[in-house]
Amino acid sequence: MSSLTPYFENETLTLYQGNALAVLETLPDGCCDALITDPPYMLGAKSTYDSKARCGNWADMENSAHWYAAWMKEGKRVLKPSGWLLSFCNWRSLPVFMLATVRAECPTHSLLVWDKDIMGAGMCLRPSYEFVLFMGMPEAVIANRRQKDIITCRWTYNRRKLHPVEKPVELLERLIALTTRPGDTVCDPFMGSGSTGKAALLLGRKFVGVEREPEYCAIAAGAMGVEA
Ligand SMILES: C[S@@+](CC[C@H](N)C(=O)[O-])C[C@H]1O[C@@H](n2cnc3c(N)ncnc32)[C@H](O)[C@@H]1O
16 A cells, blocks of 8 residues: 555555654555544643643644644545545644644534543643544545534543553544445554554454554554554
């Protein structure tokens, strides 16, 4: 599929250990039916770590938007005209994501609220939700027109601990079922512990995944039942 050597490859699964953008750039046009991903939310944003700057730092946000737009553009290119690009984000990163969607010319169709059914840690209100942006290519249609834009799915971090921000496989299954059919190809260029890939394979989809960190790449491969 790509000129790069995969970390693992068989008929239904291709995994790359490397940089998301560098791998996406080598994938052919229109090779995927959905790109469902969970990228780092704020790259180098001082406001995330420095409590004195909680109002945000626009220069950092601009840098993040530039990078999000770069991989979104490549994501669009590898999608079929009926494809969906779904990305997790939170209230702090949402403005940056929206700026990037405009720059990448990715039409945003919906903003799904994932109700995590827990109370997270926080200095102010206790966080209990994240977002999933739904960006559709020109012929994209949703499988279930009765799906509301809020999904409740308990966050399972305390039980599994494969990755600090691991997403529930059950939630990924619902997102994949909404946007693809059996036999379709799902891509996650920031796969972490491999939740998207595990869900895709469980639903009979093919999967292409990328992860920069060797440790997480090995964990993701294990979650999908393979050893490189
Ligand atoms: C938010 S986590 C994904 C978690 C994943 N959804 C899960 O359920 O485990 C983002 C992942 O992207 C990886 N990452 C960060 N920058 C990357 C890059 N430029 N290319 C590929 N992977 C990257 C990080 O190592 C991290 O594992």
